[in-house]
Amino acid sequence: MVGLITQILSLSLLSFVIWKVLRLWISNSHFPIANIPGPQSKSWFGVLPQLFDANAWSFHDDLAKRYGRIVKIEALFKEQQLYISDPVALQHILGKDQNIYEETRGWIESVMRVTCKQIFGLRVHCSGNLLIFGRGLLSTLGEEHKKQKKMLNPAFSTTSIRQMHPTFTEICEKVCAAITLRVQGGVKEVDMLSWMSRLALELVGQCGLGYSFDDLIEDGASHPFCISSKRLTPVIQPLMIYRNYLLPRISNIATPKFRRFVLDVVPWKNAHQLRDIVDVFTETAEQVYNSKRKALDEEETVSPHSEARKDILGILMKDNLSAANEEKLCEAEIKGQIITLCFSATDTTSTALARLLHLLSDNQDAQNKLRDEVRLVRPIKELPYDTLMSLPYLDALCKETLRLYPPVPVLLRTARHDTVLPIGTPIQGLDGNAISKIPIPSGTDIMIGVMAINRDPLLWGEDSHEWKPERWLKPLPDTLTNARIPGIYANQLTFLGGARACIGLQFAQLEMKVVLAMLVDRFKFSPSTQEIMWDMNSIVSPTVRGEADPKLPLLVNLVKA
Numbered sequence: 001m002v003g004l005i006t007q008i009l010s011l012s013l014l015s016f017v018i019w020k021v022l023r024l025w026i027s028n029s030h031f032p033i034a035n036i037p038g039p040q041s042k043s044w045f046g047v048l049p050q051l052f053d054a055n056a057w058s059f060h061d062d063l064a065k066r067y068g069r070i071v072k073i074e075a076l077f078k079e080q081q082l083y084i085s086d087p088v089a090l091q092h093i094l095g096k097d098q099n100i101y102e103e104t105r106g107w108i109e110s111v112m113r114v115t116c117k118q119i120f121g122l123r124v125h126c127s128g129n130l131l132i133f134g135r136g137l138l139s140t141l142g143e144e145h146k147k148q149k150k151m152l153n154p155a156f157s158t159t160s161i162r163q164m165h166p167t168f169t170e171i172c173e174k175v176c177a178a179i180t181l182r183v184q185g186g187v188k189e190v191d192m193l194s195w196m197s198r199l200a201l202e203l204v205g206q207c208g209l210g211y212s213f214d215d216l217i218e219d220g221a222s223h224p225f226c227i228s229s230k231r232l233t234p235v236i237q238p239l240m241i242y243r244n245y246l247l248p249r250i251s252n253i254a255t256p257k258f259r260r261f262v263l264d265v266v267p268w269k270n271a272h273q274l275r276d277i278v279d280v281f282t283e284t285a286e287q288v289y290n291s292k293r294k295a296l297d298e299e300e301t302v303s304p305h306s307e308a309r310k311d312i313l314g315i316l317m318k319d320n321l322s323a324a325n326e327e328k329l330c331e332a333e334i335k336g337q338i339i340t341l342c343f344s345a346t347d348t349t350s351t352a353l354a355r356l357l358h359l360l361s362d363n364q365d366a367q368n369k370l371r372d373e374v375r376l377v378r379p380i381k382e383l384p385y386d387t388l389m390s391l392p393y394l395d396a397l398c399k400e401t402l403r404l405y406p407p408v409p410v411l412l413r414t415a416r417h418d419t420v421l422p423i424g425t426p427i428q429g430l431d432g433n434a435i436s437k438i439p440i441p442s443g444t445d446i447m448i449g450v451m452a453i454n455r456d457p458l459l460w461g462e463d464s465h466e467w468k469p470e471r472w473l474k475p476l477p478d479t480l481t482n483a484r485i486p487g488i489y490a491n492q493l494t495f496l497g498g499a500r501a502c503i504g505l506q507f508a509q510l511e512m513k514v515v516l517a518m519l520v521d522r523f524k525f526s527p528s529t530q531e532i533m534w535d536m537n538s539i540v541s542p543t544v545r546g547e548a549d550p551k552l553p554l555l556v557n558l559v560k561a
Contacts (some may be wrong), residue, residue: 010548023077030438035081036431038072039063042178046074051410051447052237054535060409061465062224064452070427070438073447082438085449085456087483088424089438093413093446094486094498097421101413102141103500104445132232132278133343134285134332134336137503142511145328145499152337152503159174163310164207169386170384173204174216175199175515176522181218183556193542194222195554196350196515201226203511204345210287210295212313228280230550233537235273285335285340292317313338341504347539348407349508353515354542354552356401358532360468361525361554369393371559374517381548388513395469396472398512399490403460403552404467406494409451417442424483436472436509450493525554 016030041047050059051073063071069086084090093101134138137148146442154160176197182188196212205213213223263275292313314339320329329337360367373393377383388394419440426436440446457464459480463471476491486497488505495502517524530553531545541550 004346007532019418029235032441033072033082033429033444035069035433036072036082036435036438037067037430038074038083039067041074041078044077046076046078048075051461053538054237055533056361056536057534060449060451060536061454061455063229063448064456068427069425069449069452069456070423070435075445081445081447082440083447083449083452085452086423087424087459087485089421090182090448090453090493090497091484092421092488093448094200094472094496094500097419098498098500099142100416100419101446102416104412104414108179127339132236132274132281133339134282135330135333136336136338136340138340138344139332139336139522144333148329148333148337149499149503151316151323151327151329154319154504155315160315160505164507165385165510165514166382167207168510169204169518171202171216172199172515176518178216178218179523179556180227180558182557185524187526187555187557189553190556191551192525192554192556193350193354193550196353196552197226197230197346197356198222199515200350200353200511201229201342201346204341204507206311207507208312208341209288209292210314211291223284224280225284225342226346228277229343231273232277232343232550233347233539233541234535235277237537250309280340281343282335285338288313288338289331289335302455312341316557344502345507349511351407351540351542352402352405352508353512354403354536355540356512356516356550357519357525357554358399359401359544360397360520361527362466364526366411367520367525370397370444370516371520374521378517378521383517388517389510389519391513392473393469394513394517396469397516398509399472400469402494403454403492404465405489405534405540406450406454406492408538409449409536409540411448411450411496413446415440415442415444429491448493451497453485453493454492456532459485462499474518522558523556524559526557528553528555 039047039050043049050056053059063083064085064298069084070089071083073081075081084093135144137145137152140148159209161382175198179190179195198216202212202216205211213225214220231280263271283285296314313334315333316329320334323329360370370393373391374383377391379386421438422441423435423436423438426434429435453459455464460471461477461478472490480491482493483491485491487493487495488497488501495505532552533543533545535541535543535550541548542552543549544551544553
């Protein structure tokens with residue numbers, strides 16, 4: 001039986017390859033973007049292996065240096081895509097024409113082809129890539145995405161985030177206490193990525209879901225969701241090509257139970273690891289949802305103002321009860337938000353904090369300057385919200401690190417129908433003629449160069465590839481402010497822009513500033529003797545050279561108050 005299934009899958013894949021090669025061989029030379037310069041591929045995988053390699057930092061930088069802001073990318077079977085960091089083009093992709101440019105087929109369609117009942121039914125329905133995040137903000141399009149965001153917006157308002165500040169401080173205090181126990185005898189090596197991940201999950205747990213995942217003690221184990229979220233990116237990276245090209249074409253075959261059976265029996269280690277990660281995500285969402293549902297039911301019999309509804313999920317579920325039928329979220333959508341909130345908060349923000357701590361360990365002057373700034377204004381207990389958010393050097397550190405090292409360096413979009421894309425800086429085509437606008441055929445995949453535009457020397461200056469927090473303590477270049485970058489944060493695209501901009505921007509800002517201020521006030525961070533590598537996966541992550549699992553060991557010791 002297993003052999004037969006393997007043969008069927010192999011034959012299906014071979015048929016698809018032959019069809020794709022013939023189709024692209026016939027059409028590529030006449031494709032509208034064929035005239036745009038870009039790197040030449042050396043295999044039928046195109047340049048995707050170089051583009052998505054864990055050490056692709058120099059390849060991405062070279063794209064901008066050699067080809068500029070609009071680059072033709074040859075993908076699988078020489079399929080032609082675009083890599084874009086042109087501000088005017090991105091204003092259309094993320095703003096004016098954002099309804100045309102949506103998430104790619106490999107990201108969305110594998111999720112959209114299943115029903116609410118299929119997503120969160122029996123465990124056997126959770127089949128690998130198809131159901132990573134459920135029907136949350138990361139996995140929906142158009143009106144459904146708009147409906148979900150409308151329901152969530154009140155929970156992420158400035159007023160709501162401000163009210164979370166005491167809880168942020170309380171949770172971070174637990175982490176400080178645990179690290180203090182570890183290093184009170186002298187300098188010790190501490191995996192700060194592990195602590196930042198545990199801290200981030202507990203923050204979104206208590207403030208976002210009204211649920212505690214971790215007691216944050218020194219010898220305590222990380223919650224399975226925390227472990228799985230950090231494993232997801234390294235596991236899924238080798239599957240990127242299959243996910244984008246193969247899964248959308250097989251995701252609707254037979255029933256979810258059959259697809260799960262096939263996934264279980266096919267000898268594919270990465271796919272099995274991904275299956276296990278998705279199972280953890282799904283089970284966690286079930287547990288959190290049931291806990292919150294029970295709390296809200298009890299609240300109805302006690303008081304409408306109880307603590308059960310003051311977190312993001314509580315507000316969402318309470319408001320959902322009174323929403324009009326056409327605006328209500330189904331149970332699967334709410335569970336999808338739970339996975340989305342937990343993963344986004346745990347992975348991206350913890351990565352940004354880990355990067356900042358790593359940079360500060362290598363830049364003791366910057367670390368001392370931040371410590372002095374915090375201690376100058378800190379009262380006996382917690383730093384007031386308004387004071388914390390207005391600290392200029394702390395703000396500069398966050399902005400500069402997120403600019404130079406965005407946790408997500410590249411984002412993908414697909415043109416849903418034929419269109420024409422204007423560009424700000426004309427480019428020279430391979431035929432020698434100037435190009436000022438590009439015909440985009442339906443189905444063309446586009447890579448948004450988040451890191452590329454964040455590092456563009458024509459916008460940021462000659463030192464755009466250098467980490468200089470001080471650049472934010474003076475007026476920014478006119479070339480940058482006049483470019484009208486379509487991002488929601490600090491003239492950069494780290495939090496994206498448009499309808500799919502990060503809804504958790506203020507949550508992430510508060511988290512980064514509370515954690516940095518409290519940690520640097522208590523501890524000194526220095527480089528470990530182990531060599532740290534930053535892998536350029538879908539979400540960037542640190543590892544120790546020669547090891548696979550994400551980790552950031554730093555030397556930590558107490559500093560005098």
